[in-house]
Amino acid sequence: MLDVSLKHYLLVAALMFAAGVGVIISRRNAIAVLCGVELILNAAALNFVAFNRYSAPSGRLDGQVFTIFIIILAAAEAAIALAILLNLFQQTNTVDVDEADTLRE
């Protein structure tokens, strides 16, 4: 019988983290890149909840609290990113971050 244990959740999180990295590297659209970032944040959040369930001192909810903050900060981050992106879009008419590469030398 296969018991679901901590390791299974951690592997799911690791897969999501890897997928997030893959998305960021391979996508052109800035919004899609942001989606990759969300995947990475979710992977970490899932880790926290899983650890809280399996290996933290039983009385405390530190991991879950941390996850709440991750979600809040992810929302804030997405708002900032989209606001800046909209502003850039008004100037350049593109959301292809590959084309937003004037800052280099």
Next chain:
Amino acid sequence: MQMPDTILIALLIVALPLAAWTIGFLHAAVRRRLPACQDWISTVAVGVSLALSLYLMFSQVLAGPAGMQAVTHSWRWFAIGSGDNAFVLNFDVLVDNLTVAMFCVVNIVAFLVHVYSRSYMHAEDRYPRFFLHLSLFTFSMLGLLVTSNLMMLFIFWELVGVCSYFLIGFFFLKKSAGDASKKAFVLNRIGDACFMAGIFMIGGLLAKQWPGESVLSFQRIWESIAMLGHGQGPWIGHESEVAIAGLLVFVGCMTKSAQFPLHVWLPDAMEGPTPVSALIHAATMVAAGVYMIVRMFPLMAGKGYVSGDFLDSPALWVIAFIGGITALFSGTIALVQTDLKKGLAYSTCSQLGYMVMAVGVGSISAGMFHLFTHAFFKACLFLGSGSVIHAVHSQEMKDMGGLRAKMPITYATFLIACLAIAGTPLFSGFLSKEAVLGQAAAFGAHHDSLLGWVPFTLAAVTAFLTAFYMFRLLFLTFHGKPGDRHKFEHAHESPAAMTMPLVVLAVLALIAGGIALPFGLDLGTGHWFQDRVNDQVLVQNTMGNTPAFADMQANMVHRHDPLPNANEAVSSFHHHAHTVHMPVLLMSLCAVLIGISAAWLLFVRRRSHDIVGGIPPLAKARVVMSNLYYVDWFYCNRVVPTVKDIADLAKAFDKSVIDALVNGVARFGTHIAWFAGRVDSLVVDGAVNGSGSSMLALGQFFRGLVNGKIQDYVKYTVWGLGLLMIWAVLARG
């Protein structure tokens, strides 16, 4: 501790030029321009400084058989940390014979250069600023002489370098001047970095012995050397580190004193105003490197210093060879220069090679002696060349010629200086050069191996070359027909403000050798100069009459008057020093005579402008010189082309390897190809280029990673973290 008057006077000597600089700087800060009379302020300051130096010289050094009683004083500057881990730096001051003598030399030359510049630079823009720089330079140089702490010495050393940077680039609107100053600065950084590394090694080793003390003072270093000689102290088990530290310190000397292969900045530094060339790049600053290794001599000598059996010290061998190679190498390049100042610059390199070699073969007296005499005659030569350039508005010798009649005073002083540098008897250069050659010969005889004779051989060949190329410069400039009729017509003798310093320097070039005559100034009391400036006196001066020195002295063999208990190696050396004396004397005489005559034949009789210019077989000349025909032919067609080729090759090596490294590595591919056919040093060359260009290529690579695309940034970041993980896991197992 009560401060002795001598210290006070010495500090005043150092502080006066600083005061002149400060006045100018504050004036500029408040009024947004320098004072119009900055030239007077600076000149008076250095004049008073000179007077005080001479006072010290006459009242202390010249009195008494062994010169003055050295005085030391030290102030706590700062301490980082506390207790045994503290890093402490004292401001250590030492005034002894050598300091006062150097004070006099620096102040004499500096004062004369100030006077000369008031006329020479008068029409230039930023005239007051020039004097501001001169004052700062004089202060730094004097400060360097008065410290007896390696760290303080390094600080002044850097200050001197910065002043040099300002002054070489004084005509900074000229691109070449800007480039030259940058080159000098960058190249000197190499030496400084090594010097600093050496200081750290020394400090690190000493800090274990004297925790929480100012360990970089000379006194501690000598004590450690003395202890090392007795098989104790902080350096036991670290002999190789001490040797490496010594060599690192010596690399500092190599850049400042323009030793091969780090000399290339000096000829380019001639872009600076001519008085600067005289003061900094001939007489004083470049000598700072020599002064430094003279002070550091026990460190270079290493373990055998106390027993006197130090001639096998690896550091000394390196120093002797580097010095000898520099002397010959630069001497050959000087043969083919067409620019008057560059010719003099290479001759400076060559003479500095002599001084360094003298230290390497174990005689700091000879090295310092040559430094003193050289300061006067080389300053005279440079100021003379400035006078000529002032008259014809050109540095190229092809525009000169026949100026003898137009500029009699300049000619006469230039001639005296040439005779001195060539080593003609009765002139100061003869005595000092003979001292160096004699020591080199004794070194050879002592080791009695092929390798041991190399420094002497190099020096002897250079002695001949020196006479030859110096007189070539003289003849091409002042004799023969005018190269440029128009310029010749307008040439005239310089004003008195410029000729008077020349005369003073010429007189000094004539008589300065007197201080080392056996009978000296105080008749009949032995070698006057050697008694006052030698390594034992210097060490004694620094350590004072401390128990440590008493112990050291008890075990120290008096090398200059071998005592019966001297060990075999030491007596052998002294034996040789006496036996080689006379042959060396004769040999150097011959070298001078042959050199001057050859120059005369070629440039005056054959009216050649180039050293290969004598090839066209003029009928008249052939008749006159028939007796010398084959020699002449051989000389002109075989020796001279060969020498010229060597010189060209050396110069090309110079230009392509070291210049290009400094100026940028872009043009290097072609040079490598050019080199491949000619020089065996391709491997070395390639390595040098490789490191330079690969640095830029790496920079290009890292820059290329930041390509503006955020996805790639993330990709490289993840890879970077991965590599860091691999490395960390591997490194920790």
Next chain:
Amino acid sequence: MDIDFGTIMFFALALVAVVPAFMVVLARDIVRVAFWLLASLCGVAGLYILLGADFIGLTQVLVYIGGILVLILFGIMMTSKDPLRQKAGASGQRSVVTGLVTAAIVFAVLAAVVLGVGFEEGKGRSDGSPTTTALGEALLTDYVLPFELVSVLLLFVLCGAAYMARRRREDAHA
């Protein structure tokens, strides 16, 4: 074979979380990217609930799916003329292979760590009781400082984002 409900749920939700995550790499256009992300986040929400974190699971649905994802869709609509049929360059991939290979390596390293460490299990919070009250208490006692500070953060972020996204008045006049 004796497979309990929890195990089945886990594997089902894990598939829902992971497969769409990789579909985000592979999806053709930006709208599909957003919807695959939605699916993945739903899967994670399910996993939270399975882990006994009911409040977090609901927050995930409300904030992430109700908030962030809507934000993202608005972003897509405001910046794309025809989001479903863009030219390949603007919404397509750069190099899927590099992305997937890097992802594989990242996964390998992380898996090696999480499988290698003998995490102590069994002492966590496994009673399955509702967490809302406990979380509320934690946020108002132990974590009251971050809780208050994050409100300041949201304040200036929202002001800043509004300032940033607002059409420029000077442009409107011009």
Next chain:
Amino acid sequence: MQNSIETARRIVAEGMSGIIPEILLCALVCVLLLADLFIRGIKPRTTAWIAVLGFVACGAALIARNGVHAEVFGWQQADGMRGMLLNDQFAWFFQVFVLATALVCIPMAMDHAAFRARRMGEFYALLAAATLGMFLMASATNLLMAYLGIEFASMASYLATAYDKRDRAGSEGGLKYVIYGSVASGIMIYGLSLIYGMTGSLHYTDIAQALHVSAATEGQLLIAAILIFGGFAYKMAAVPMHFWCPDVYEGAPTPFTAYLSVASKAAGFAVFVRFLAAFTAHGGPTFTGFGGMEFEASFGWPVIVAAAAALSMTVGNLGALWQTNVKRMLAYSSIAQAGYLLMAVAVYAAGHDKPNGGDLAPLVFYFIAYFFMNLGAFHVISVVGSRTGAVTVSDFAGLGRRAPWMAFGLGVCMLSLLGMPPTGGFVGKMQLLQTAVENNLVWLAVLAGINTAISAFYYFKLLKSMYLEKSAGGVIQSGSANLAVLALLVAPLFVLGLAFSPIAEFSRGFGF
């Protein structure tokens, strides 16, 4: 329930007095935002003065907190308080440092050309918010607090970078910054979650105790540590998390670039060093070694940090060689400076059991020097850029004639960054090298020496341009206020370079 509310009330009542400076910063953020919203036509100058007042008030409260050592806002455990923040001397130094940087940036922002004719309240609010975030970073002793502090500072920085909406470079820099920053924090919290899993706690004290008996092998801990280090390195702009740095520095408004390069870096070091200290407390984790024997090994932080230091200084200096844009060049230079500073951290991590190790004084001293030299450089660039639009090195040609004092100040800062006597940069670098050598990191010290030589090329490029190249431009009127700020920034460099004993002594007071 009633009990919980009582507890909450008590915790807040007890904790408030410990965070007065932070509360003042919160108030400042709100006041500035409200001022912009509700006072029509408020002048940029007015909001700037409000910001100055707020920062000064915060500074006063901070000075009053000097010498305090207290954990605030947390829970009580058997062996002591587990606070969210720990107010101690270490935090105090970095908080004063960050606050001072913010204060210096206000006159720079007032002078900035692109900021003159717009509402600036929000910008100063973002500055205050970033400062607040960095305050939290300096004193956080809880992983959640450290994460929140970093995000706080980052989010304010993203918005401030893109603050000039008409500037495309700013928007692009801001977008890259926010994406890169999110990835970095994602990587970091993933690492944090692993540590949380290994130790079961978010508080540094508990983590330190649990790690001591952790079942994880050193390699696994290393990987978690490197993930976390990634997040900190992003704030420090150290390799391999430096990629954002050149683009953001170039795109951001120059006054804010100055703030980022000094305050943000310092806060990154603060949060990292505190975490490191907790991680290596108790002599590091115990590992089960060969044959099941328990032994205590000092954890591999020195290895990680030394590698990052070596890479940072090399990549930074080599990258800077090619730059023509001055801000970009200084971005690379600041990466290199992060490398030098990390060298001090590596020594600290390596030297817990060594005589001169475990000493933070060189780091603190170098930061003091770095404050003056980097802010001085950016101040000149901002003033000159606002008046002439200069961005590249060649735009600074002839500055020695056009604005002699500005050029002099920039020159001194360049020499100090290079590490030349008699400036503070020299003394700072000497101390870094000395401690590195004393703690057997000779190779790192040698590399730092080589790097210093390399860096001479690009620092001198700017000097050469200013003093040895001609330009047609006329005299630049810098304004007396700007000259005064410049004097305040440059003069201390000489003090630090010559009479540094008292400051070196002062810098010893900020360890743990």
